[in-house]
Amino acid sequence: MDQPVCCYRHPDRETGIRCTRCERPICPACMVSASVGFQCPDCVAQANQSAHHTSQPRTVTGGRVGTGDPFLITKILIAVNVALWLVELAVGGSGAGTVSDHYGLYAVCGHDTFGHQVCGGAADGQWYRVITSAFLHERTNPLHIGFNMLTLWWIGAPLEQRIGRAHYLALYFVSALGASAAVLLLAPDALTIGASGAIFGLFGATAVYMRRARYDMRPILILLGLNILFSFTWSGVSWQAHVGGLVAGTLVAIGMLYAPRERRSAVQWGSAAAVLLASVAIIGVAVAQVTS
Known part of the structure; x- marks a missing residue:
């Protein structure tokens, strides 16, 4: 049964x-x-x-849309820059006693009276300067930080919302590192500070995004062209940092926004890692040239 x-x-x-x-x-x-x-x-x-x-809603890079404030990372970056500028104001000082001199980017080598080589900055092993310099601004020039932070908000906030927090944060820091690499390679003895190198990376990424989305690119190209013109014609502006950040940010954005769906994550993070490693390699070569 x-x-x-x-x-x-x-x-x-x-x-x-x-x-x-x-x-x-x-x-x-x-x-x-x-x-x-x-x-x-x-x-x-x-x-x-x-x-x-x-x-679940996804960003253009395929990541999940985060909960809460869509511009959180941009606001944090602005807050850190402003906070450090206030620290610079509070510390004050002159010459080698300023915060910029201790944490700004440069690499120099010379010889003392006995013929011994004496190096400073990144050439003296102070590698942290390649990142710390991107968060410092001229303490005696409020327009420097003011213009950079307004641009970071106008360009960065919409981009963060579209590509997601993790991709945006990686893009920003790799762009900053690319800017530092260009400075050390092309103008190692010039003390360089400011977030504009990383911001130029966001300019490049925005152009890539607009191209992919088939938007009218004339506004971003005109804005980018004016900023590049400003970089080469205004005294005291590091065009090396701007060009380095622009190239790094554009390359990272291409990898992030044009990655094939079936291998999206590997291509996105692989391209970011490749640009980062290339920037580190350029920094190493640049410092080796200064110390040789």
Whole structure:
């Protein structure tokens, strides 16, 4: 005599109905009407979870849209820059006693009266300067930090919302590192500070995004052209940092925004890592040239 078939959730209830997805026996209390037949509660819950996962909004880079403030990283970057500028004001000093001199970017080598080589900055192993310099501004020139922070907000905030926090943060720091690499390679003896190198990386990324989205690129190209012209014609501006940041940010953005769907994550983070490593290599070569 055959054993009675009972519901998988209620072993004391015989049934002749099975779930159309997993084929487990289900009693009337466990039947959930589907487009074809009935499904068990577990299969329905699994299907709902899958549908919720696939319907979650995504950024243009494929990441999940973060909860909370969509401009959080940009606001944090602005807050850090402003806070450090206030520290510079509070510390004050002159010459080698300023915060900029201790944490700004440069690499020099010379010889003392005994003929011994004496190096300073990145040439003396102070590698932290390649990043710290990107968060410092002229303490006696409020326009320097004011203009940079306004530009960071205008360009950075919309970009952060579109590509997501993690990609945006990686883009910003790799652009800053690319800017430092260009400075050390082309003008190592000039003390360089400011967030503009990283911001030029955001300019480049915005242009790549607009190209991919097939937007009218004339506004961003005109704005970028004016800033490049400003870089080469205004005294005291590091065009080396601007060009380095622009190239690094553009390359990272191409990898992030044009990565094929089937290998998206690997291409995105691989391209960012490649630009980062290239920047580090250039920094190493530049410092080696100064110390040789």
